[in-house]
Amino acid sequence: xxxxxxxxxxxxxxxxxxxxxxxxxxxxxxxxxxxxxxxxxxxxxxxxxxxxxxxxxxxxxxxxxxxxxxxxxxxxxxxxxxxxxxxxxxxxxxxxxxxxxxxxxxxxxxxxxxxxxxxxxxxxxxxxxxxxxxxxxxxxxxxxxxxxxxxxxxxxxxxxxxxxxxxxxxxxxxxxxxxxxxxxxxxxxxxxxxxxxxxxxxxxxxxxxxxxxxxxxxxxxxxxxxxxxxxxxxxxxxxxxxxxxxxxxxxxxxxxxxxxxxxxxxxxxxxxxxxxxxxxxxxxxxxxxxxxxxxxxxxxxxxxxxxxxxxxxxxxxxxxxxxxxxxxxxxxxxxxxxxxxxxxxxxxxxxxxxxxxxxxxxxxxxxxxxxxxxxxxxxxxxxxxxxxxxxxxxxxxxxxxxxxxxxxxxxxxxxxxxxxxxxxxxxxxxxxxxxxxxxxxxxxxxxxxxxxxxxxxxxxxxxxxxxxxxxxxxxxxxxxxxxxxxxxxxxxxxxxxxxxxxxxxxxxxxxxxxxxxxx
Numbered sequence: 001x002x003x004x005x006x007x008x009x010x011x012x013x014x015x016x017x018x019x020x021x022x023x024x025x026x027x028x029x030x031x032x033x034x035x036x037x038x039x040x041x042x043x044x045x046x047x048x049x050x051x052x053x054x055x056x057x058x059x060x061x062x063x064x065x066x067x068x069x070x071x072x073x074x075x076x077x078x079x080x081x082x083x084x085x086x087x088x089x090x091x092x093x094x095x096x097x098x099x100x101x102x103x104x105x106x107x108x109x110x111x112x113x114x115x116x117x118x119x120x121x122x123x124x125x126x127x128x129x130x131x132x133x134x135x136x137x138x139x140x141x142x143x144x145x146x147x148x149x150x151x152x153x154x155x156x157x158x159x160x161x162x163x164x165x166x167x168x169x170x171x172x173x174x175x176x177x178x179x180x181x182x183x184x185x186x187x188x189x190x191x192x193x194x195x196x197x198x199x200x201x202x203x204x205x206x207x208x209x210x211x212x213x214x215x216x217x218x219x220x221x222x223x224x225x226x227x228x229x230x231x232x233x234x235x236x237x238x239x240x241x242x243x244x245x246x247x248x249x250x251x252x253x254x255x256x257x258x259x260x261x262x263x264x265x266x267x268x269x270x271x272x273x274x275x276x277x278x279x280x281x282x283x284x285x286x287x288x289x290x291x292x293x294x295x296x297x298x299x300x301x302x303x304x305x306x307x308x309x310x311x312x313x314x315x316x317x318x319x320x321x322x323x324x325x326x327x328x329x330x331x332x333x334x335x336x337x338x339x340x341x342x343x344x345x346x347x348x349x350x351x352x353x354x355x356x357x358x359x360x361x362x363x364x365x366x367x368x369x370x371x372x373x374x375x376x377x378x379x380x381x382x383x384x385x386x387x388x389x390x391x392x393x394x395x396x397x398x399x400x401x402x403x404x405x406x407x408x409x410x411x412x413x414x415x416x417x418x419x420x421x422x423x424x425x426x427x428x429x430x431x432x433x434x435x436x437x438x439x440x441x442x443x444x445x446x447x448x449x450x451x452x453x454x455x456x457x458x459x460x461x462x463x464x465x466x467x468x469x470x471x472x473x474x475x476x477x478x479x480x481x482x483x484x485x486x487x488x489x490x491x492x493x494x495x496x497x498x499x500x501x502x503x504x505x506x507x508x509x510x511x512x513x514x515x516x517x518x519x
Contacts, residue, residue: 015210022202030195034188041183045176046140053142054127056169060097064107064165066148075101075148075165077108093172096134100166113168116143124148124164134170143168212237216244228255282306336471338509339386340379341423342367342414348393349412352401360406363397367414380416380423383509384471392467393425395460396502400429403500423508428480428501439477464502473506 064077077099098109114132122128124147132141145164216236230248233241282303289303349365356363368379382389393412400410408430415424434442441447443465468475480499 014213015206019203019206022206023199026195026198026202030191033191037184037187038180041180041187042176044183045179049140049171049176049179050129050142053129053140053169053171056095056097057127057142057144057167060099060169061144061146061165061167064099064146064148064167066102066165073102073162075107075146077101077165079108092178093174094137096139096170098166098168098170102162102165104163104166107165109168110170113141113170115166116141116168121145132170138173139170140173140176141168141170213240216240228252228258279307279311336383336385338381339384339389341382341389341425341506342379344386344389345393345412345414345425348390349397351394352397355401356410359401359404361401361404362409363401363412364409365412365414368416380414381509382423382471382506384506388467388470392464392504393427395463396427399460400427400431400500403431404429405431417508420508422505425504425506426501428499430480430499433479433498433500434477442477443475468504471506473504475505476503477501478503 060077060079063079064075066073066075068074096110096113098111098113099107100115101107104115113134116128116130120128120130120143122145124145127142127144130141130143132139144167146167148165216231219235220231228251230251231244233244233248236244286303286307345367346365349363352363397410397412404410410427410429413424413426413428415426417423443461445459445462447462464475478501480501
């Protein structure tokens with residue numbers, strides 16, 4: 001058959017996870033820093049060369065004048081003798097210029113330089129910059145429309161369709177690229193040294209920060225297996241204090257559980273000694289009688305009866321110990337189901353009828369006589385484990401039959417809460433009762449009330465308390481205060497006591513289809 005078990009999740013490293021969360025943003029920000037540095041370097045490299053290019057435009061614009069001519073005003077441009085040499089003295093980049101007249105006619109310079117579009121148009125006298133491509137090379141262009149309103153001629157009106165002269169100066173990007181590259185080298189190259197150092201420092205800082213956890217781990221590993229004392233929180237980091245407190249709480253509960261188990265085992269061993277010692281004594285007595293030539297069956301019958309009684313007590317003790325172990329098993333909490341408590345109690349009480357008849361005790365059951373008397377048509381329902389609840393009722397009835405004298409009464413009662421909150425189980429008897437001072441102690445393992453000669457293991461009520469807690473319920477003990485029933489006491493010849501009433505309140509279960517068939 002194929003293995004359907006889900007794969008175990010991989011164990012995560014706290015050190016590696018923190019390191020990932022610290023280094024991942026750092027390594028992600030580094031390329032972003034390179035890109036931003038490149039863009040900033042481009043802007044820094046453009047500024048000085050743009051100022052120089054703008055100055056060239058302003059110098060050339062001063063040489064543009066307007067004169068009157070036939071057909072209207074006409075722009076005139078005359079390049080000074082020294083200006084031409086200045087434009088061509090740059091050995092690193094090529095410089096181009098262009099001057100256009102009022103009507104867009106070419107006055108001087110390179111004709112291939114593109115004219116700015118309408119979206120790039122500016123007011124006369126304002127220098128602007130743009131990027132263009134000239135002769136398959138990227139160039140930076142500075143341009144300005146010349147304000148010639150006060151330059152020796154009357155300006156045409158807008159109705160004449162005349163514009164302003166345009167002056168443009170373009171330069172290739174060689175010097176700008178080299179400057180941007182130098183800036184980037186000056187900024188990025190140190191980062192190649194700083195980044196590994198930063199990673200190393202993060203690693204060392206994280207290793208130093210986790211060192212107290214390693215020390216705490218070593219202290220716990222060096223502990224003896226029997227040392228359940230709390231861990232000193234002051235020796236752990238503040239962030240780990242909640243974890244240390246949780247571990248201390250677990251150690252305290254584990255110590256308490258181990259102490260209870262040790263006490264329970266010691267008591268169980270002590271209780272088992274009595275029937276086992278009786279078995280050995282009676283067996284040795286029977287053997288001595290046989291060795292002495294005693295062949296009277298009646299004389300041998302007495303030790304054999306004691307052997308049977310002691311073995312029965314030992315078996316009862318073992319069964320009670322097993323029941324106690326089942327009651328303490330937390331796995332039963334996940335195996336609960338809807339149970340009709342009235343049916344379960346009826347079947348359990350029926351098993352004790354022969355014993356009650358033998359002791360001449362009136363054993364009875366009181367519950368919903370019909371479906372109409374129950375809150376639900378399925379009967380009084382609780383959510384629990386059937387085996388444990390049956391064991392609970394058996395121990396309560398067994399305890400009542402043991403302490404009730406002949407001629408007394410024992411009643412098992414199931415009451416259905418009309419409000420649907422709880423289902424009540426009661427077991428009451430007409431025995432000697434339990435003093436108020438001992439009512440809490442009787443639920444402890446191996447405790448038996450003083451002044452009673454009844455044989456028992458002392459585990460019955462402890463099992464009841466454990467099963468009750470497993471089901472989230474509560475059990476109370478009080479005097480039954482039953483009235484004398486004529487006829488029974490006279491036949492039994494026993495004094496009629498105050499009796500004891502055990503009341504158990506179990507949370508009611510919701511109604512489910514088919515619950516009528518469940519126990």
